[in-house]
Amino acid sequence: MGLREWLFGKDEPKEMKKQVDNFSLLSTYRPVHYDWYGSIYENGLVRSAIETKARHISKLRVELRGSAKPKLKNRLKHYPNPWMTWSQFLARCSTILDVTNNLFIVPVRDDKTYETIGFFPVLPSKVKLVEDKNGKLWIRYSFANGQYGAVKFDECAYMVQHQYKNDFFGEDNLALEPTMNLISVQEASIKSAVDNSNNYKFIAQVTNFTDPDDLVEERKRFTEMNLKGDDNDGVLLFPNTYGNVREITSKYYTVDTEQMALIKQNVFDYFGTNEKIIQGNASTSEMDAYFNSKIEPFAIALAEALSRAIYTDDERSYDNYVFVDANRLQYMSVSEKTAMVQALGDRGALTNNEIREIFNMSPLDNGDVAMVRGEYYPIDQKLNGGSNNEEI
Secondary structure: OOHHHHHHOOOOOHHHHHHHOOOEEOOOOOOOOOOHHHOHHHOHHHHHHHHHHHHHHOOOEEEEEOOOOHHHHHHOOOOOEOOEOHHHHHHHHHHHHHHHOEEEEEEEEOOOOOOEEEEEEEOHHHEEEEEOOOOOEEEEEEOOOOOEEEEEHHHOEEEEOOOOOOOOOOOOOHHHHHHHHHHHHHHHHHHHHHHOOOOOOEEEEEOOOOOHHHHHHHHHHHHHHHOOOOOOOOOOOOOOOEEEEEEOOOOOOOOOHHHHHHHHHHHHHHHOOOHHHHHOOOOHHHHHHHHHHHHHHHHHHHHHHHHHHHOOHHHHHOOOEEEEEOOOOOOOOHHHHHHHHHHHHOEEEEEHHHHHHHOOOOOOOOOOOEEEOOOOOOHHHHHOOOOOOOOO
16 A cells, blocks of 8 residues: 555545645745755754754654544554654654744545544645635645645644744744855865865966967976876976966965854754754753753644644543653763652652653553652641551
8 A cells, every 4th residue: 555545545535525626725825945055954064953853852752642532542652654653753743843944744544444543744845725615724735746635724733933924834944044155155165175275376487488379388398297197296397497486375265263163053043952962962951951942842832733633622622632751851860860769759759660761671560659758648647646557
């Protein structure tokens, strides 16, 4: 079974077949992504910043909570769709959002029942926002082979950042263009300097020549003897007819250290990261700040978007929702983990299995229980002469 059948089903419902050819564009606006040489993702520094966030995002865990849609809940427990793991899915979602500032996650349909069995992130450049003849909002998306599909807007998960001018789409990355141009100039200058580092350039005065044709012939002769082949070993031989020989040194513009640091900082500021985080050398406090500013907001936005796409308003009112867990984001040192476990574990805030998970240990069969130290019990119980053996 192909990708199209999984995404759209072999036999779409009559409603979709009827509606899909009766769309009209909601507006003439199309999201324009100003890409530097094809994409900002092609720059090494930018890709490092985006990839670092994607790696941490891939550690998140997506769970469906509540009693509604048990079949879908069981399917999504392991994989988001038939082709991707949750780590791949989350990393792709993070990358698409940072590169385009928009993210559409469409449902994957069963080819027989047309039930939702998963979700798949599509590129925003392949998406159009449309409405049917009844005024219902849909998104229509396509693939490179020309095939397309459509889904109601409230059945897809949509995330956006840098949203200002348009009611639906996020802004482009044009704000980063001046920095990207500076990086381009720097890289081009370095390349030119390397390419021309072995070239001979000099100027000399030639005497005893009055005929212009003789000068041309002498230049050809000198070039053949000194600059072609590998026999000269880098040594130029000038006859006594040459005088006032001077080397021509090309000056290439390169950004100095302080300016280059400023350029890198502009990229770091734009993507909310720093060099230590990219290189994996960040301290616990720095990683905690990165989590609070970049990872947690993504997790909250993804949970809200998927909850709206999966559950109806009525189902959400009965506490059916998507929860994105960050337990796998373990950036604390062993001593810091130990201190946290001692502070929270003794008070019953963590179960035994949650404590074991913090230290990357497998769960126990009877480990989903929280233990409380004996001296912790209600103060009114203590005043009434209660003992540690009494039920709390």
